[in-house]
Amino acid sequence: MIEVKNVTKKYGSFTAVDNISFNIEEGEIVGLLGPNGAGKSTTMNMITGFLEPDEGEIIIDGNSILKKPKKAKKQIGYMPEGVPLYNDLTVKEFINYMADLKMVQRNEKKENVQKVMEQTNLIEVQNKLIRNLSRGYKQRVSMAGALVGNPKILILDEPTVGLDPKQITEIRSLIKSLGKEHTVILSSHILSEISQICKKVIIINKGKIIAIDTPENLEEKVKDENAVTLTVEDKDNKIEEVTKQIKGIKELKLIKDNEDGTKDYVIISEEKIDIRKEIFEKYAKAHITIFELKKRETTLEDAFMKLIENKDEEGNK
Numbered sequence: 531m532i533e534v535k536n537v538t539k540k541y542g543s544f545t546a547v548d549n550i551s552f553n554i555e556e557g558e559i560v561g562l563l564g565p566n567g568a569g570k571s572t573t574m575n576m577i578t579g580f581l582e583p584d585e586g587e588i589i590i591d592g593n594s595i596l597k598k599p600k601k602a603k604k605q606i607g608y609m610p611e612g613v614p615l616y617n618d619l620t621v622k623e624f625i626n627y628m629a630d631l632k633m634v635q636r637n638e639k640k641e642n643v644q645k646v647m648e649q650t651n652l653i654e655v656q657n658k659l660i661r662n663l664s665r666g667y668k669q670r671v672s673m674a675g676a677l678v679g680n681p682k683i684l685i686l687d688e689p690t691v692g693l694d695p696k697q698i699t700e701i702r703s704l705i706k707s708l709g710k711e712h713t714v715i716l717s718s719h720i721l722s723e724i725s726q727i728c729k730k731v732i733i734i735n736k737g738k739i740i741a742i743d744t745p746e747n748l749e750e751k752v753k754d755e756n757a758v759t760l761t762v763e764d765k766d767n768k769i770e771e772v773t774k775q776i777k778g779i780k781e782l783k784l785i786k787d788n789e790d791g792t793k794d795y796v797i798i799s800e801e802k803i804d805i806r807k808e809i810f811e812k813y814a815k816a817h818i819t820i821f822e823l824k825k826r827e828t829t830l831e832d833a834f835m836k837l838i839e840n841k842d843e844e845g846n847k
């Protein structure tokens with residue numbers, strides 16, 4: 531459905547998207563995940579044909595977005611970052627306007643606009659000016675604009691930014707239900723969001739793809755790591771010296787200096803070694819008081835951070 535092949539985009543001498551490739555199959559809901567500045571919006575703008583890649587090719591449903599832009603663009607509904615700027619239009623006027631832009635057939639327009647307003651729950655506010663709507667409603671208007679014309683592909687750039695928790699839940703379930711009839715790409719910098727909605731995640735950082743996988747597999751990939759979190763009082767600053775003596779230790783990381791004088795650490799050790807007993811014994815001897823000690827469950831958040839860190843290290847070699 532969507533083929534991105536060796537695509538690079540530069541702003542001046544700065545490479546925002548660096549030789550990325552991926553495929554998206556029909557009917558998939560795919561998450562483009564990465565921190566701010568990773569290149570998500572740039573990538574989406576190239577898929578929608580708003581930006582031209584400096585190198586590489588993008589093919590939408592068999593049509594190159596550069597060589598056959600009209601055909602390719604017709605398949606795409608795009609919801610840009612932020613909210614729509616057409617403040618002086620009513621909701622219905624805006625959706626009609628979007629329908630015209632997308633050249634929805636005259637005889638289908640009325641029905642299509644109505645359907646889209648129903649899908650996005652906008653019927654009640656259809657005659658209100660966009661400027662008078664709450665952020666959550668504005669986001670839905672933007673979503674309706676993407677949906678009109680019934681495109682096969684929906685590209686949603688950070689669809690939940692700025693929404694309150696209730697609105698976030700609503701938008702997420704809307705996206706999920708849209709995924710039944712459309713191929714969806716959505717971007718986010720929030721991992722839990724992507725893993726809730728998407729079956730496939732593309733992790734991007736500094737313009738490069740770091741991993742493409744299911745949320746479950748990503749979690750699995752970093753699971754072998756053995757981590758213990760602990761809170762200690764270490765008046766003599768001996769923790770580093772003492773921890774080094776424990777067999778199988780890979781890393782001691784300071785996480786936080788607490789106001790009460792205690793410190794939070796994470797200790798990473800080799801797989802299948804339980805270091806907790808030894809930590810207790812050695813720390814007690816060194817008068818390091820343990821306030822709390824827990825085996826850490828690996829979360830997707832950890833997977834994300836680890837994947838990004840690993841890639842950064844490779845890049846610095």
Ligand code: ADP
Pocket residue numbers: 541544546564565566567568569570571572573
């Ligand atoms: P994301 O959507 O993941 O936050 P963007 O694709 O918006 O990232 O931006 C990627 C990088 O490119 C960032 O470092 C950003 O500052 C830079 N960038 C984006 N748009 C422009 C532009 N028009 N001119 C110069 N640099 C830009």
Ligand code: MG
Pocket residue numbers: 570571572611687688
């Ligand atoms: Mg962005």
